[in-house]
Amino acid sequence: MADEEGEARGPYPGLRSFTETDAGRFFGRESEVEALWQRIRARRLLGVIGPSGAGKTSFVRAGVVASRPSGWGAVVTTPGSSPLQMLGQALAPELQGDVETLRQLVRFEDPAAAFDVVARWRMANAQALLVADQFEELFTLCPPEVQVRFAALLGRLAGEAGVHVVLSMRDDFLMRCHEHEALAPVFAELTPLSARSQGRHCAARSRSRRKQRASASRRGSSER
Numbered sequence: 001m002a003d004e005e006g007e008a009r010g011p012y013p014g015l016r017s018f019t020e021t022d023a024g025r026f027f028g029r030e031s032e033v034e035a036l037w038q039r040i041r042a043r044r045l046l047g048v049i050g051p052s053g054a055g056k057t058s059f060v061r062a063g064v065v066a067s068r069p070s071g072w073g074a075v076v077t078t079p080g081s082s083p084l085q086m087l088g089q090a091l092a093p094e095l096q097g098d099v100e101t102l103r104q105l106v107r108f109e110d111p112a113a114a115f116d117v118v119a120r121w122r123m124a125n126a127q128a129l130l131v132a133d134q135f136e137e138l139f140t141l142c143p144p145e146v147q148v149r150f151a152a153l154l155g156r157l158a159g160e161a162g163v164h165v166v167l168s169m170r171d172d173f174l175m176r177c178h179e180h181e182a183l184a185p186v187f188a189e190l191t192p193l194s195a196r197s198q199g200r201h202c203a204a205r206s207r208s209r210r211k212q213r214a215s216a217s218r219r220g221s222s223e224r
């Protein structure tokens, strides 16, 4: 059904990124999605890197998050200029029904409170994946003290709360992660995405679509 809807709307979402709801029409990254899931299972803090526009957001949302195994909770956040607040907002829909934890969201600016809330969400799921997409915003939009607080929180979530954390960022900001000890594990397991490999898949896919359409129209005219 999602595929049919996707077809009706066209195979690409235009200039915007693919999201979880576009999963049915997201193609070309299957082996990379599978490989990242294997890494996620083995490690708790990982990086997805690539140049601007390589397809990182689409990959993590329509590929990785959309294909999470059953029992896995998943939240995608972006730091913006208030990473803690943004994380609280991203988490809120996951906490429906847990009134006590939802109440704590108002104190989310306090990293200790944020840790407790995310840890409770983690415990409510068999496994939990937290994706911080556009992670470069932490360095471009946030003052140093906010960077320190958020990096430390992510480190604690991965190390102490058992949350699997994926940082998705532009490759030219990767080295900035060295400024935060808590983010050091990211360098041990990186998933580089190149726009070229995506382009190859996409080009192959549109060629095969064109062929399918051409043969369908040939069939149509011979039946007429």
Ligand SMILES: Nc1ncnc2c1ncn2[C@@H]1O[C@H](COP(=O)(O)OP(=O)(O)OP(=O)(O)O)[C@@H](O)[C@H]1O
Binding pocket: 012, 013, 014, 015, 016, 017, 018, 026, 027, 028, 029, 050, 051, 052, 053, 054, 055, 056, 057, 058, 059, 134, 170, 198, 202
């Ligand atoms: N597998 C794919 N097939 C076709 N188009 C894709 C694919 N992945 C991404 N795109 C398209 O490429 C463009 C860039 O994708 P996306 O926003 O996911 O990249 P990004 O690396 O997150 O970019 P940025 O660095 O700006 O955050 C979008 O128009 C998106 O629709």
Ligand SMILES: [Mg+2]
Binding pocket: 017, 056, 057, 058, 133, 134
């Ligand atoms: Mg992006």
